Amino acid sequence: MKIEVGFRIPSWEMPSVERSRMRTMAAILRDPNPVHWDPNLVDSLPFEVGKKTINQGPLGLSYMVNMLHDWAGPGCVKRIFMTFPHIVLSEDRVIAKGQVTQIDGTDIECDIWLERDEKKLLVGNATVSGERVV
Amino acid sequence: METPTKETLKEIIGHQFPGGEYIIAHWENFLLTECTGSELLPNGLAHPVALFHVPILGAGTSIGEMFELGHANSPFSIGIESYEWEIHQPLLEEVTYKISGKIEGAERKTEAGRVFDRIQFRFDLALEGSPVASSTIIWHYNRGRSDED
Numbered sequence: 001m002k003i004e005v006g007f008r009i010p011s012w013e014m015p016s017v018e019r020s021r022m023r024t025m026a027a028i029l030r031d032p033n034p035v036h037w038d039p040n041l042v043d044s045l046p047f048e049v050g051k052k053t054i055n056q057g058p059l060g061l062s063y064m065v066n067m068l069h070d071w072a073g074p075g076c077v078k079r080i081f082m083t084f085p086h087i088v089l090s091e092d093r094v095i096a097k098g099q100v101t102q103i104d105g106t107d108i109e110c111d112i113w114l115e116r117d118e119k120k121l122l123v124g125n126a127t128v129s130g131e132r133v134v
Numbered sequence: 135m136e137t138p139t140k141e142t143l144k145e146i147i148g149h150q151f152p153g154g155e156y157i158i159a160h161w162e163n164f165l166l167t168e169c170t171g172s173e174l175l176p177n178g179l180a181h182p183v184a185l186f187h188v189p190i191l192g193a194g195t196s197i198g199e200m201f202e203l204g205h206a207n208s209p210f211s212i213g214i215e216s217y218e219w220e221i222h223q224p225l226l227e228e229v230t231y232k233i234s235g236k237i238e239g240a241e242r243k244t245e246a247g248r249v250f251d252r253i254q255f256r257f258d259l260a261l262e263g264s265p266v267a268s269s270t271i272i273w274h275y276n277r278g279r280s281d282e283d
Contacts, residue, residue, distance in 0.1 A: 014171050021168070021169040021171075022169075024165055024168075024169050025166070025169045028162060028165060028166055028169075028187060029186065029187040029190075029197065030187070030191065030196050030197060030198070031187075031197050032197060032198045032201075032209060033197070033209035033210070033212070034209065035209070035210060045210055057186075057214045057217065058183050058186035058187075058217065059169060059170065059183070061183065061186075061217060062169075062170035062171075062172075062181065062182075062183040063170065063171065065170070065181070065182050065183060066170055066171060066172045069172070069175070074175040074176060074177075074179050074224075075175075075179055075224035077182055077219075077221055078220070078221055078222075079218070079219065079220050079221065080182070080217075080218070080219050080221075081216060081217075081218040082216060082217050082218075083214075083215065083216045084213075084214040084215075084216075124216075
């Protein structure tokens with residue numbers, strides 16, 4: 001398969017963002033923020049999302065890393081930049097997507113993002129070693 | 135926690151964390167990778183998502199201390215502007231990384247009637263003297279609405 005500018009990276013889906021994974025993540029990260037594990041507290045805040053928990057930013061980012069790994073191989077990510085315009089919630093079905101924007105030798109630049117119902121929740125870009133795909 | 139003045143806020147620029155070492159244990163990488171929904175990576179590779187917490191903890195600080203340094207009003211008042219990870223060598227389990235970290239920037243901003251302190255942290259990982267990765271974290275410490283509205 002020839003990779004060209006505009007190529008759509010095969011998407012990666014997280015069928016349901018699990019609360020239990022947020023709790024494990026909070027423990028590993030030593031993250032004291034209860035929005036990741038206390039749905040009653042989230043319900044009391046002005047997010048208006050009900051009794052949900054809010055996914056950690058790095059976890060949302062990791063879904064795009066998984067997409068890049070599945071496409072270009074583990075260890076392919078050389079740089080990743082991510083912004084977080086919207087929150088990802090427990091039970092969300094989210095899909096990581098990406099598109100090639102530039103190719104420089106074996107380095108591939110791509111726009112990457114995370115969608116829920118076609119709304120972009122996380123938006124960024126990455127540089128990937130394309131030795132396995134170029 | 136009391137909102138710092140603009141001058142107090144600037145005093146944290148250049149703050150160096152103690153620095154230190156960190157080993158990504160196999161069990162830790164296993165659990166972390168499972169959280170992402172991925173299979174464990176081959177050949178002892180650690181999932182790059184480790185580049186969030188490993189630099190923070192390895193530099194001798196914590197998410198809680200980073201909240202305190204910026205005088206966060208509460209954990210809920212923190213917003214993420216961006217994360218950027220540069221990876222020069224893939225991360226590995228069970229090796230000892232040397233880690234340093236500092237605060238690179240701190241400024242008060244007003245956008246769309248919202249007042250916040252924009253604080254930029256930078257962490258570097260090295261293995262046997264060679265750079266492995268860097269992590270730049272930019273958080274917004276929200277301070278409420280602007281009086282100018």
